[in-house]
Amino acid sequence: TFSSTFNIPYTKFSLSTKYFEKENASKKWFWDPLKFTTSFSLPFNISLSQEYIYNIEDKKNDKYSISFSWKGLSAFYNMNREVPYKFDPVQTWIPASTEKKFIPHSLGLSFSNGSSPFEIYSWKNRIHFQAFFSSSLHLNLVRLTDSYFTFAPKITFKIHEFMDISFGATSRNDSIIKYFGNSFNLPITFQGETNIFKDILYSFFFWDKEKRQLSDFKLKSINFELTHHLKDWTMTISYSIKPTLKTVGNRKTYNFDPTISFFVQWNPIGDIKV
DSSP states (O other): OOOEEEEOOOEEEEEEEEEEOOSSSSSSEEEOOEEEEEEEEEEEEEEEEEEEEEEEETTEEEEEEEEEEETTTEEEEEEEEEEEEETTTTTEESSSOOOOOEEEEEEEEEEEOOOOOOEEEEETTTEEEEEEEEEEEEEEEGEEEEEEEEEEEEEEETTTTEEEEEEEEEEEEETTTGGGGGHTOOSSOOOOOHHHHHHHTTTTTOOOOOHHHHHEEEEEEEEEEEEEETTTEEEEEEEEEEEEEEEEEEEEEEEEEEEEEEEEEEETTTTOOO
């Protein structure tokens, strides 16, 4: 077994592999893939990392990934050795060959202000308002129609040592590729609105059912939570709604199934909970 790590200011490298014996195999000795990782911790909260895996047995590249983060913003890019696919209008995605190739696999971008939310204080800082937002874009470069986009806003209202009230929702769009369809030259005609900003806006048209149903931004959950602080005790009531697909006869419909939970904790001894 070989494993090494090198550290210099702002940078860390690691390299590892293994040569091992395997019983009841076509041959006796095998190599583990060679793994090489690099990470950079730069000023201004900037970090960059990459990972490379080489299959010594097959003498081929197995994986390469690179990621970047700065404060609440992050991005990644992956390449894998796998079977490529091509789009067929009838059968959707079919294998383009039987041989695995080292090809781009996925690309993503995400943002969250969880570490630095928008805040407003009032009444000598006894009343506190927070607004959170997180969003992520994931592009599947092997099967483009499996790409998606999510966003989840959340607001919290706090009264010091008395009550916390929070409300959040999560929405997801599984047809994100239609906004970039012309760029990838897919042999398909996309339905609905192909302007992402209009599509987001239509999802909030609560007064217009037709426009709202045309939007591909679908609600995945609504969450409401109330926390009451009682000195030695903390009481929390949460209410969550998630749509579930149900089949009645030959008809499929979505129902909103609620989940209600009630939780009490004795603060001096964290192990005592009800």
